[in-house]
Amino acid sequence: MPPSALATSGFHHITMVSSDARRTLAFYRDLLGIRLVKRTVNFDDPEAYHLYFGDATGAPGTILTFFEWSGLPRGRWGIGGIHHLALGTATAETQLMWKRRLNDHGVPVSGPLNRGYFRSIYFTDPDGQILEVATRGPGYAVDEPPDALGREEVSPPADAQIVGHRDEGAIRALTHPEPVPEVTPEMRLEGIHHITGISQDLVRADEFYHAALGLRIIKKTFNQDDPATRHWFWASYDGTTVAPHSSLSFFGWPRGGRAARPGVGQTHHIAFRAATSEQQLAWRDHLESSGIAVTEVLDRTYFRSIYFRAPDGLLLEIATDGPGFLVDEPAERLGGELRLPAWLEPERERITSALVPL
Numbered sequence: 001m002p003p004s005a006l007a008t009s010g011f012h013h014i015t016m017v018s019s020d021a022r023r024t025l026a027f028y029r030d031l032l033g034i035r036l037v038k039r040t041v042n043f044d045d046p047e048a049y050h051l052y053f054g055d056a057t058g059a060p061g062t063i064l065t066f067f068e069w070s071g072l073p074r075g076r077w078g079i080g081g082i083h084h085l086a087l088g089t090a091t092a093e094t095q096l097m098w099k100r101r102l103n104d105h106g107v108p109v110s111g112p113l114n115r116g117y118f119r120s121i122y123f124t125d126p127d128g129q130i131l132e133v134a135t136r137g138p139g140y141a142v143d144e145p146p147d148a149l150g151r152e153e154v155s156p157p158a159d160a161q162i163v164g165h166r167d168e169g170a171i172r173a174l175t176h177p178e179p180v181p182e183v184t185p186e187m188r189l190e191g192i193h194h195i196t197g198i199s200q201d202l203v204r205a206d207e208f209y210h211a212a213l214g215l216r217i218i219k220k221t222f223n224q225d226d227p228a229t230r231h232w233f234w235a236s237y238d239g240t241t242v243a244p245h246s247s248l249s250f251f252g253w254p255r256g257g258r259a260a261r262p263g264v265g266q267t268h269h270i271a272f273r274a275a276t277s278e279q280q281l282a283w284r285d286h287l288e289s290s291g292i293a294v295t296e297v298l299d300r301t302y303f304r305s306i307y308f309r310a311p312d313g314l315l316l317e318i319a320t321d322g323p324g325f326l327v328d329e330p331a332e333r334l335g336g337e338l339r340l341p342a343w344l345e346p347e348r349e350r351i352t353s354a355l356v357p358l
Protein backbone atom coordinates (compact mmCIF):
# COMPACT_ATOMS: atom_id res chain seq x y z
CA MET A 1 0.00 0.00 0.00
CA PRO A 2 1.45 3.38 -0.97
CA PRO A 3 1.89 6.17 1.55
CA SER A 4 -1.37 8.14 1.51
CA ALA A 5 0.47 11.08 -0.07
CA LEU A 6 0.66 8.88 -3.19
CA ALA A 7 -3.06 8.27 -3.52
CA THR A 8 -4.22 10.03 -6.69
CA SER A 9 -7.08 12.51 -6.36
CA GLY A 10 -8.55 11.28 -9.64
CA PHE A 11 -8.26 11.42 -13.40
CA HIS A 12 -6.14 14.04 -15.10
CA HIS A 13 -7.23 13.22 -18.68
CA ILE A 14 -8.22 10.52 -21.10
CA THR A 15 -6.64 10.24 -24.55
CA MET A 16 -8.54 8.72 -27.47
CA VAL A 17 -7.79 8.11 -31.15
CA SER A 18 -9.51 10.09 -33.89
CA SER A 19 -9.37 9.46 -37.64
CA ASP A 20 -10.37 13.03 -38.48
CA ALA A 21 -9.52 16.03 -36.29
CA ARG A 22 -12.08 18.31 -38.00
CA ARG A 23 -14.91 15.86 -37.39
CA THR A 24 -13.76 15.31 -33.81
CA LEU A 25 -13.70 19.09 -33.26
CA ALA A 26 -17.22 19.45 -34.68
CA PHE A 27 -18.53 16.65 -32.46
CA TYR A 28 -16.92 17.51 -29.12
CA ARG A 29 -16.85 21.31 -29.38
CA ASP A 30 -19.90 22.13 -31.44
CA LEU A 31 -22.29 19.32 -30.53
CA LEU A 32 -21.18 18.41 -26.99
CA GLY A 33 -20.18 21.98 -26.10
CA ILE A 34 -16.79 21.09 -24.63
CA ARG A 35 -14.18 23.79 -25.06
CA LEU A 36 -11.14 23.19 -27.26
CA VAL A 37 -8.42 24.29 -24.82
CA LYS A 38 -5.33 23.46 -26.87
CA ARG A 39 -4.51 22.65 -30.45
CA THR A 40 -1.08 21.18 -30.78
CA VAL A 41 0.67 18.15 -32.23
CA ASN A 42 1.59 14.78 -30.78
CA PHE A 43 5.01 15.50 -29.27
CA ASP A 44 6.08 11.93 -30.14
CA ASP A 45 4.69 12.18 -33.71
CA PRO A 46 4.68 15.90 -34.65
CA GLU A 47 2.83 15.47 -37.95
CA ALA A 48 -0.31 14.38 -36.10
CA TYR A 49 -2.71 16.69 -34.30
CA HIS A 50 -3.18 16.47 -30.57
CA LEU A 51 -6.40 18.24 -29.55
CA TYR A 52 -7.27 18.93 -25.91
CA PHE A 53 -10.83 19.63 -24.76
CA GLY A 54 -11.95 20.57 -21.26
CA ASP A 55 -13.69 23.13 -19.09
CA ALA A 56 -12.94 26.88 -19.29
CA THR A 57 -9.26 26.39 -18.37
CA GLY A 58 -8.83 22.66 -18.96
CA ALA A 59 -8.87 21.64 -15.30
CA PRO A 60 -7.67 18.10 -14.51
CA GLY A 61 -10.62 15.69 -14.51
CA THR A 62 -12.35 17.53 -17.36
CA ILE A 63 -9.70 16.97 -20.04
CA LEU A 64 -10.39 14.80 -23.11
CA THR A 65 -7.60 14.58 -25.66
CA PHE A 66 -7.33 13.11 -29.14
CA PHE A 67 -4.48 11.94 -31.31
CA GLU A 68 -5.42 12.17 -34.97
CA TRP A 69 -4.15 9.09 -36.80
CA SER A 70 -6.20 9.00 -39.98
CA GLY A 71 -4.48 5.96 -41.45
CA LEU A 72 -4.88 3.72 -38.42
CA PRO A 73 -7.44 0.90 -38.60
CA ARG A 74 -10.43 1.00 -36.31
CA GLY A 75 -9.81 -0.67 -32.96
CA ARG A 76 -12.20 -2.67 -30.82
CA TRP A 77 -12.78 -2.98 -27.11
CA GLY A 78 -11.76 -6.00 -25.07
CA ILE A 79 -9.49 -7.08 -22.23
CA GLY A 80 -6.86 -4.46 -21.48
CA GLY A 81 -8.86 -1.69 -23.15
CA ILE A 82 -11.44 0.90 -22.22
CA HIS A 83 -15.06 0.10 -22.99
CA HIS A 84 -16.55 3.57 -22.53
CA LEU A 85 -16.07 7.06 -21.18
CA ALA A 86 -18.86 8.63 -19.10
CA LEU A 87 -19.24 12.41 -18.89
CA GLY A 88 -21.26 13.98 -16.09
CA THR A 89 -24.43 16.00 -16.30
CA ALA A 90 -26.42 17.54 -13.45
CA THR A 91 -29.79 15.79 -13.49
CA ALA A 92 -32.12 13.34 -15.23
CA GLU A 93 -33.73 16.38 -16.92
CA THR A 94 -30.48 17.73 -18.37
CA GLN A 95 -29.65 14.19 -19.45
CA LEU A 96 -32.87 14.05 -21.49
CA MET A 97 -31.90 17.38 -23.04
CA TRP A 98 -28.70 15.66 -24.21
CA LYS A 99 -30.68 12.76 -25.64
CA ARG A 100 -32.91 15.16 -27.57
CA ARG A 101 -30.02 17.31 -28.81
CA LEU A 102 -28.00 14.29 -29.98
CA ASN A 103 -31.00 12.62 -31.63
CA ASP A 104 -31.87 15.84 -33.45
CA HIS A 105 -28.32 15.88 -34.83
CA GLY A 106 -28.63 12.32 -36.11
CA VAL A 107 -26.75 10.61 -33.27
CA PRO A 108 -28.58 7.48 -32.03
CA VAL A 109 -28.85 7.35 -28.22
CA SER A 110 -29.85 4.45 -25.98
CA GLY A 111 -31.32 4.87 -22.49
CA PRO A 112 -31.84 6.55 -20.12
CA LEU A 113 -31.20 3.54 -17.93
CA ASN A 114 -31.40 3.69 -14.17
CA ARG A 115 -28.09 2.18 -13.00
CA GLY A 116 -29.03 2.73 -9.37
CA TYR A 117 -25.92 4.83 -8.64
CA PHE A 118 -26.65 7.17 -11.56
CA ARG A 119 -28.71 7.27 -14.76
CA SER A 120 -27.04 6.66 -18.10
CA ILE A 121 -27.51 7.34 -21.79
CA TYR A 122 -25.13 5.92 -24.41
CA PHE A 123 -24.02 6.89 -27.90
CA THR A 124 -20.81 6.83 -29.92
CA ASP A 125 -18.59 9.54 -31.32
CA PRO A 126 -18.00 9.65 -35.11
CA ASP A 127 -15.12 7.14 -34.79
CA GLY A 128 -17.07 4.65 -32.69
CA GLN A 129 -15.75 5.55 -29.22
CA ILE A 130 -18.55 4.61 -26.81
CA LEU A 131 -19.66 7.58 -24.71
CA GLU A 132 -22.09 7.81 -21.84
CA VAL A 133 -23.70 10.83 -20.22
CA ALA A 134 -24.32 10.00 -16.55
CA THR A 135 -26.17 11.94 -13.88
CA ARG A 136 -24.30 13.23 -10.82
CA GLY A 137 -26.41 11.25 -8.41
CA PRO A 138 -27.72 9.56 -6.46
CA GLY A 139 -24.25 8.08 -5.98
CA TYR A 140 -22.61 4.93 -4.69
CA ALA A 141 -24.10 5.14 -1.19
CA VAL A 142 -27.63 4.15 -2.27
CA ASP A 143 -27.11 0.51 -1.31
CA GLU A 144 -24.21 0.61 1.17
CA PRO A 145 -23.25 2.95 4.04
CA PRO A 146 -21.08 5.81 2.72
CA ASP A 147 -18.26 4.82 5.09
CA ALA A 148 -18.29 1.15 4.03
CA LEU A 149 -18.42 1.27 0.23
CA GLY A 150 -17.18 -1.76 -1.65
CA ARG A 151 -16.79 -4.11 1.33
CA GLU A 152 -19.31 -6.68 0.12
CA GLU A 153 -20.45 -7.85 -3.26
CA VAL A 154 -23.91 -6.32 -3.80
CA SER A 155 -26.68 -6.94 -6.30
CA PRO A 156 -27.62 -3.84 -8.28
CA PRO A 157 -29.95 -1.55 -6.27
CA ALA A 158 -33.60 -2.58 -6.16
CA ASP A 159 -34.73 0.21 -8.48
CA ALA A 160 -32.05 -0.52 -11.13
CA GLN A 161 -33.21 -1.65 -14.54
CA ILE A 162 -31.75 -5.07 -15.38
CA VAL A 163 -31.70 -6.32 -18.96
CA GLY A 164 -34.75 -8.48 -19.69
CA HIS A 165 -36.73 -6.73 -16.93
CA ARG A 166 -37.05 -3.30 -18.46
CA ASP A 167 -39.59 -1.72 -20.76
CA GLU A 168 -37.30 -0.99 -23.70
CA GLY A 169 -40.08 0.76 -25.66
CA ALA A 170 -40.82 3.18 -22.85
CA ILE A 171 -37.09 3.87 -22.36
CA ARG A 172 -36.65 4.55 -26.08
CA ALA A 173 -39.62 6.94 -26.12
CA LEU A 174 -38.40 9.02 -23.19
CA THR A 175 -36.92 12.33 -24.33
CA HIS A 176 -36.98 16.08 -23.80
CA PRO A 177 -40.19 17.62 -25.23
CA GLU A 178 -38.52 20.56 -27.03
CA PRO A 179 -35.56 20.78 -29.41
CA VAL A 180 -32.27 21.77 -27.75
CA PRO A 181 -30.46 23.94 -30.31
CA GLU A 182 -27.89 25.30 -27.81
CA VAL A 183 -25.96 23.74 -24.94
CA THR A 184 -27.50 25.59 -22.00
CA PRO A 185 -25.47 26.34 -18.84
CA GLU A 186 -27.47 23.85 -16.75
CA MET A 187 -26.84 20.97 -19.14
CA ARG A 188 -23.12 21.64 -19.59
CA LEU A 189 -21.04 18.46 -19.37
CA GLU A 190 -19.02 18.26 -16.17
CA GLY A 191 -15.95 16.31 -17.24
CA ILE A 192 -15.09 12.69 -16.56
CA HIS A 193 -17.82 11.00 -14.49
CA HIS A 194 -16.29 7.53 -14.78
CA ILE A 195 -14.23 5.42 -17.14
CA THR A 196 -15.03 1.74 -17.64
CA GLY A 197 -12.56 -0.82 -18.92
CA ILE A 198 -12.38 -4.59 -19.21
CA SER A 199 -10.21 -6.82 -17.03
CA GLN A 200 -9.68 -10.55 -16.91
CA ASP A 201 -8.83 -10.52 -13.20
CA LEU A 202 -10.68 -8.08 -10.96
CA VAL A 203 -8.89 -9.20 -7.81
CA ARG A 204 -5.51 -8.58 -9.41
CA ALA A 205 -6.81 -5.25 -10.74
CA ASP A 206 -7.86 -4.32 -7.21
CA GLU A 207 -4.40 -5.09 -5.83
CA PHE A 208 -2.70 -3.22 -8.65
CA TYR A 209 -4.78 -0.03 -8.67
CA HIS A 210 -4.61 0.16 -4.90
CA ALA A 211 -0.86 -0.38 -4.71
CA ALA A 212 0.08 1.74 -7.73
CA LEU A 213 -2.38 4.63 -7.46
CA GLY A 214 -4.00 4.41 -4.04
CA LEU A 215 -7.44 3.88 -5.59
CA ARG A 216 -9.92 2.09 -3.32
CA ILE A 217 -12.73 -0.21 -4.28
CA ILE A 218 -16.12 1.46 -3.83
CA LYS A 219 -18.54 -1.00 -5.42
CA LYS A 220 -18.58 -4.69 -6.22
CA THR A 221 -21.63 -5.40 -8.30
CA PHE A 222 -22.77 -6.90 -11.60
CA ASN A 223 -23.12 -5.59 -15.15
CA GLN A 224 -26.82 -4.79 -15.49
CA ASP A 225 -26.68 -5.43 -19.25
CA ASP A 226 -25.00 -8.82 -18.74
CA PRO A 227 -25.71 -10.00 -15.20
CA ALA A 228 -23.28 -12.95 -15.52
CA THR A 229 -20.45 -10.39 -15.61
CA ARG A 230 -19.05 -8.70 -12.53
CA HIS A 231 -18.68 -4.91 -12.50
CA TRP A 232 -16.36 -3.39 -9.89
CA PHE A 233 -15.69 0.32 -9.28
CA TRP A 234 -12.67 2.06 -7.77
CA ALA A 235 -12.16 5.72 -6.89
CA SER A 236 -10.29 8.23 -4.83
CA TYR A 237 -12.22 7.49 -1.64
CA ASP A 238 -11.19 8.64 1.83
CA GLY A 239 -13.65 6.34 3.59
CA THR A 240 -16.35 9.01 3.54
CA THR A 241 -16.52 10.71 0.16
CA VAL A 242 -15.89 9.60 -3.41
CA ALA A 243 -13.87 12.35 -5.12
CA PRO A 244 -15.35 13.76 -8.34
CA HIS A 245 -13.68 12.74 -11.62
CA SER A 246 -12.10 9.68 -10.00
CA SER A 247 -14.31 6.67 -10.64
CA LEU A 248 -12.69 3.84 -12.63
CA SER A 249 -14.60 0.62 -13.20
CA PHE A 250 -13.95 -2.68 -14.91
CA PHE A 251 -16.16 -5.39 -16.28
CA GLY A 252 -14.68 -8.74 -15.26
CA TRP A 253 -14.33 -10.99 -18.28
CA PRO A 254 -13.20 -14.62 -18.24
CA ARG A 255 -9.46 -15.18 -18.48
CA GLY A 256 -8.31 -15.53 -22.08
CA GLY A 257 -11.28 -13.58 -23.52
CA ARG A 258 -11.03 -11.23 -26.47
CA ALA A 259 -8.21 -8.72 -26.11
CA ALA A 260 -8.65 -5.05 -26.93
CA ARG A 261 -7.23 -3.95 -30.28
CA PRO A 262 -5.86 -0.40 -30.21
CA GLY A 263 -6.88 1.92 -33.02
CA VAL A 264 -9.34 4.53 -34.19
CA GLY A 265 -12.39 4.91 -31.94
CA GLN A 266 -10.59 3.50 -28.91
CA THR A 267 -8.97 4.95 -25.82
CA HIS A 268 -5.18 5.22 -26.09
CA HIS A 269 -4.49 5.73 -22.37
CA ILE A 270 -5.87 7.20 -19.19
CA ALA A 271 -4.00 9.64 -16.95
CA PHE A 272 -4.21 10.18 -13.21
CA ARG A 273 -3.27 13.29 -11.25
CA ALA A 274 -0.12 14.02 -9.30
CA ALA A 275 -0.32 17.26 -7.33
CA THR A 276 3.30 18.29 -7.91
CA SER A 277 6.48 17.28 -9.75
CA GLU A 278 7.99 16.23 -6.40
CA GLN A 279 5.08 13.91 -5.76
CA GLN A 280 5.41 12.51 -9.27
CA LEU A 281 9.09 11.69 -8.69
CA ALA A 282 8.21 9.94 -5.43
CA TRP A 283 5.53 8.06 -7.33
CA ARG A 284 8.02 7.02 -9.98
CA ASP A 285 10.34 5.63 -7.28
CA HIS A 286 7.42 3.85 -5.64
CA LEU A 287 6.35 2.20 -8.93
CA GLU A 288 9.90 1.20 -9.78
CA SER A 289 10.50 -0.29 -6.34
CA SER A 290 7.22 -2.21 -6.72
CA GLY A 291 8.65 -3.82 -9.86
CA ILE A 292 6.52 -1.83 -12.31
CA ALA A 293 8.34 -0.66 -15.46
CA VAL A 294 7.86 3.10 -15.70
CA THR A 295 9.20 5.71 -18.15
CA GLU A 296 11.35 8.69 -17.32
CA VAL A 297 9.52 11.95 -16.62
CA LEU A 298 8.51 13.49 -19.96
CA ASP A 299 7.84 17.21 -20.36
CA ARG A 300 4.45 17.64 -22.07
CA THR A 301 4.60 21.49 -21.76
CA TYR A 302 1.18 21.63 -20.03
CA PHE A 303 2.08 18.90 -17.51
CA ARG A 304 4.80 16.33 -16.85
CA SER A 305 4.12 12.68 -17.46
CA ILE A 306 5.23 9.20 -16.55
CA TYR A 307 3.78 6.08 -18.18
CA PHE A 308 3.38 2.45 -17.13
CA ARG A 309 1.03 -0.46 -17.81
CA ALA A 310 -1.65 -2.20 -15.77
CA PRO A 311 -1.56 -6.01 -15.59
CA ASP A 312 -4.25 -6.34 -18.29
CA GLY A 313 -2.10 -4.20 -20.61
CA LEU A 314 -3.88 -0.84 -20.29
CA LEU A 315 -1.50 2.12 -20.74
CA LEU A 316 -1.59 4.44 -17.71
CA GLU A 317 -0.06 7.85 -17.10
CA ILE A 318 0.50 10.00 -14.06
CA ALA A 319 0.40 13.68 -15.04
CA THR A 320 1.12 16.72 -12.89
CA ASP A 321 -1.60 19.30 -12.29
CA GLY A 322 0.70 22.07 -13.44
CA PRO A 323 1.73 24.13 -15.21
CA GLY A 324 -1.57 23.87 -17.13
CA PHE A 325 -2.92 25.22 -20.40
CA LEU A 326 -2.47 28.92 -19.60
CA VAL A 327 1.30 28.53 -19.84
CA ASP A 328 1.37 29.59 -23.51
CA GLU A 329 -2.02 31.22 -24.19
CA PRO A 330 -4.33 33.54 -22.23
CA ALA A 331 -7.61 32.02 -20.98
CA GLU A 332 -9.76 33.84 -23.54
CA ARG A 333 -7.72 32.54 -26.47
CA LEU A 334 -7.21 28.92 -25.40
CA GLY A 335 -7.28 26.58 -28.38
CA GLY A 336 -7.31 29.48 -30.82
CA GLU A 337 -4.17 28.65 -32.76
CA LEU A 338 -1.64 25.87 -33.20
CA ARG A 339 0.77 25.85 -30.27
CA LEU A 340 4.11 24.08 -30.49
CA PRO A 341 6.69 23.40 -27.80
CA ALA A 342 9.86 25.48 -28.12
CA TRP A 343 11.84 22.56 -29.53
CA LEU A 344 9.35 22.12 -32.43
CA GLU A 345 8.91 25.86 -33.13
CA PRO A 346 11.80 25.92 -35.70
CA GLU A 347 9.84 23.32 -37.70
CA ARG A 348 6.49 25.17 -37.54
CA GLU A 349 6.27 25.75 -41.30
CA ARG A 350 6.90 22.13 -42.21
CA ILE A 351 4.54 20.85 -39.48
CA THR A 352 1.74 23.25 -40.42
CA SER A 353 1.92 22.36 -44.08
CA ALA A 354 1.49 18.67 -43.21
CA LEU A 355 -1.68 19.30 -41.16
CA VAL A 356 -5.20 19.74 -42.53
CA PRO A 357 -6.36 23.20 -41.31
CA LEU A 358 -9.11 22.98 -38.68
Ligand SMILES: [Fe+2]
Residues within 6 Å of the ligand: 084, 086, 120, 132, 194, 196
Ligand atom coordinates in the same frame (compact mmCIF):
# COMPACT_ATOMS: atom_id res chain seq x y z
FE1 LIG B 1 -20.69 3.64 -17.48
Ligand SMILES: [Fe+2]
Residues within 6 Å of the ligand: 013, 015, 269, 271, 317
Ligand atom coordinates in the same frame (compact mmCIF):
# COMPACT_ATOMS: atom_id res chain seq x y z
FE1 LIG C 1 -1.69 11.53 -21.75
